[in-house]
Amino acid sequence: MNQLVVKVAPALAAGCKLVVEPSEYSPLSSIRGGELVHEAGSYQVVYKNLNGEGRMVWEGMSRHPDIDMISITGSPHAGVAVAKAAADTVKRVHQELGGISANIILPDADFEEGRRSWRPRLQ
Numbered sequence: 001m002n003q004l005v006v007k008v009a010p011a012l013a014a015g016c017k018l019v020v021e022p023s024e025y026s027p028l029s030s031i032r033g034g035e036l037v038h039e040a041g042s043y044q045v046v047y048k049n050l051n052g053e054g055r056m057v058w059e060g061m062s063r064h065p066d067i068d069m070i071s072i073t074g075s076p077h078a079g080v081a082v083a084k085a086a087a088d089t090v091k092r093v094h095q096e097l098g099g100i101s102a103n104i105i106l107p108d109a110d111f112e113e114g115r116r117s118w119r120p121r122l123q
Contacts, residue, residue: 004033012037012047021050021057052079062086062093064111069094080086 003022013019014017022030030049037047050057054074062070062085071094078099080092086093 001029001033003073004029007073008033008037008047017046019048019050019059021052021054021060023050024053025052026061055081058082059085062091063089067091072096100113 008018008020020030020034020066026043027049030052034047035048055078058070058072058078059081060068062082067068067089069090069092070086072079076097083093083095103114103118105111
């Protein structure tokens with residue numbers, strides 16, 4: 001939900017059209033955000049969710065000549081790939097990179113199961 005408030009709301013206020021590709025691990029807040037934008041009276045073309053595996057989505061968007069800017073929040077690996085793909089169209093790219101998300105494993109949880117389920121997302 002933070003991304004919707006910090007990135008999407010100002011872009012909509014400025015009159016920009018958006019294509020949002022949420023994490024394939026947590027798309028629901030972005031989907032709900034799109035519903036709220038549409039319920040508020042915006043046309044479907046103003047805010048579109050494009051769900052799928054990240055690389056397949058942003059690689060095409062980064063190369064598309066009709067897209068003026070890409071803003072990515074993700075891993076350094078994804079940031080480099082987006083910048084390279086966008087270079088041919090001399091597209092502006094804004095990156096917020098880190099690749100580490102905090103997780104809280106409560107005392108009554110199975111620590112090893114929590115570690116196993118979280119670890120693949122670091123790749």
